[in-house]
Amino acid sequence: xxxxxxxxxxxxxxxxxxxxxxxxxxxxxxxxxxxxxxxxxxxxxxxxxxxxxxxxxxxxxxxxxxxxxxxxxxxxxxxxxxxxxxxxxxxxxxxxxxxxxxxxxxxxxxxxxxxxxxxxxxxxxxxxxxxxxxxxxxxxxxxxxxxxxxxxxxxxxxxxxxxxxxxxxxxxxxxxxxxxxxxxxxxxxxxxxxxxxxxxxxxxxxxxxxxxxxxxxxxxxxxxxxxxxxxxxxxxxxxxxxxxx
Numbered sequence: 452x453x454x455x456x457x458x459x460x461x462x463x464x465x466x467x468x469x470x471x472x473x474x475x476x477x478x479x480x481x482x483x484x485x486x487x488x489x490x491x492x493x494x495x496x497x498x499x500x501x502x503x504x505x506x507x508x509x510x511x512x513x514x515x516x517x518x519x520x521x522x523x524x525x526x527x528x529x530x531x532x533x534x535x536x537x538x539x540x541x542x543x544x545x546x547x548x549x550x551x552x553x554x555x556x557x558x559x560x561x562x563x564x565x566x567x568x569x570x571x572x573x574x575x576x577x578x579x580x581x582x583x584x585x586x587x588x589x590x591x592x593x594x595x596x597x598x599x600x601x602x603x604x605x606x607x608x609x610x611x612x613x614x615x616x617x618x619x620x621x622x623x624x625x626x627x628x629x630x631x632x633x634x635x636x637x638x639x640x641x642x643x644x645x646x647x648x649x650x651x652x653x654x655x656x657x658x659x660x661x662x663x664x665x666x667x668x669x670x671x672x673x674x675x676x677x678x679x680x681x682x683x684x685x686x687x688x689x690x691x692x693x694x695x696x
Contacts, residue, residue: 474576475586475648477677478569479638482687483561485631488661489618490553491537491693496625498535499693502527511691514538515548515629537627548629555619555626556661561591561637563657563665566592576641578680586648592655592667599650601681615659619696627693628662635684638670640677662692 483552491499503511505528514531517523518538523530538545540552549557570587573580587595619626642648670677 472643472645473647474527474573474580474641474643476571476580476582476641477638477672478571478636479561479566479592479667479670480569480589480636481561481566481592482632482634483559483565483637483666483684484633484687485549485559485661486557486660487548487554487629488556488682489537489627489629490536490555490619490623491625491627492623494532494534495537496693496695497629498532499627503692507689511627511693512629512689515691516689517527519546519547521545544637549631552631555623556616558658558666558668560666560668561638563655563667564593566637566667568592568595570650572648573641576643578641580641587650595650596655599653603651612654612656614657616661619661623696625693626661626696628691630690631661632687633684633689634687635682637682638667639682640670640678641680642672642675642677644673655674660685 501513506586510525510527513523513525515538520537536545537553538548538551540546546552562614568584568587568591569589571582572584572586573582605644652673654674655667656669656671658668659665670679
């Protein structure tokens with residue numbers, strides 16, 4: 452029977468597991484926001500697309516923000532024809548943009564390319580635990596990923612797990628997107644270890660959504676999902692678009 456070779460890394464892991472638990476708070480800040488993607492009719496697309504192409508998305512954003520109250524003051528158009536009022540449901544009731552009819556995707560998170568990460572050692576696993584030490588201080592996520600790969604080589608876990616969202620059903624011919632742009636903290640979670648925080652054990656889930664933007668959606672440490680206590684962001688505006696699928 453072959454003898455198991457005990458490496459220095461295995462010895463260190465055993466030592467770490469005998470230590471008292473330590474806690475690290477992970478914060479991810481940057482620009483991102485909330486998006487709603489919805490299926491719209493050909494008539495709605497043919498009305499809104501040339502307007503956004505010629506004049507920008509101002510009137511489309513105004514329609515989406517104010518559709519529920521139907522309190523409109525457009526800049527470039529007089530009114531929205533009935534066939535282009537895609538925020539009405541089957542009963543004729545108008546819905547808010549964040550709970551629209553015919554929604555095919557809803558997202559919230561920070562843009563991968565604009566995100567930065569901080570990791571602080573804290574005294575416990577409760578929210579607001581006392582700060583003990585700064586481990587990573589406002590490092591760009593993309594820089595952290597590059598640094599971990601460079602330092603670890605083939606031994607590194609897939610720190611940035613990248614995937615694309617599901618393609619819309621073939622029946623979806625035209626898509627509208629409403630995007631609430633936000634800035635601030637999008638992730639705030641705590642991990643427990645029995646040794647130093649090891650960035651090689653991070654796994655950052657990144658999804659490319661329908662508008663082509665890469666969004667951080669989840670965080671894992673040592674194979675376990677890190678619970679997000681919730682973000683603290685402020686709104687910076689809106690953008691909207693329609694396109695053929």
